[in-house]
Amino acid sequence: MTTATVSIPETTNAEALAAERAMIDERRRVYRDQFGFNTFRDPRTDAITMVAGSVSAVITPNSLGARVRALFGSGAVPVFSVGHRLWVFLADGPTPMDNTAQLTADLFKYGAVPLVSGALIVLPTPGSEKRCWMHVPDGAARPPFAAVVEAVHTASTEVGSR
Numbered sequence: 001m002t003t004a005t006v007s008i009p010e011t012t013n014a015e016a017l018a019a020e021r022a023m024i025d026e027r028r029r030v031y032r033d034q035f036g037f038n039t040f041r042d043p044r045t046d047a048i049t050m051v052a053g054s055v056s057a058v059i060t061p062n063s064l065g066a067r068v069r070a071l072f073g074s075g076a077v078p079v080f081s082v083g084h085r086l087w088v089f090l091a092d093g094p095t096p097m098d099n100t101a102q103l104t105a106d107l108f109k110y111g112a113v114p115l116v117s118g119a120l121i122v123l124p125t126p127g128s129e130k131r132c133w134m135h136v137p138d139g140a141a142r143p144p145f146a147a148v149v150e151a152v153h154t155a156s157t158e159v160g161s162r
Helices: 013-035 062-072 100-109 145-160
Strands: 039-041 048-051 055-061 079-082 086-092 113-115 120-122 131-135
Touching: 013 039, 013 048, 055 062, 055 145, 062 079, 062 086, 062 145, 086 145, 100 113, 100 145
Parallel strands: none
Antiparallel strands: 039 048, 048 120, 055 086, 055 113, 079 086, 079 131
């Protein structure tokens, strides 16, 4: 009786890295073409990143985030989780009419953090399980930054009154 050996070609680390980077570049194209995000691949981490400006974000603890999302209704705001502890709501950047300093101060009162003009926003990236979409953007539609701040305020008030 003879035994046949089957040779399975090994994927090299370089090939695996190239395949992962190709997936990342494809996701970046989707983010750019479908959602209007001006992203780049961070050369140190390979994470898909964008600089806040026309798009901003508000980071909340997950307990507050669940209430904020409920106030907007399912699908009304793009949101992703970071681990199991934080939710990131994407919004249009603040307008010149917004009092950004006051809106930012309001967020800090509730344990939320704004990411506005110049801040880096790291998006869900293939190959990384740390960030995961809870609701993928619906095209380039996002709520205004002030509306997300108001929802955080309302959700915090409701949680505090219980």
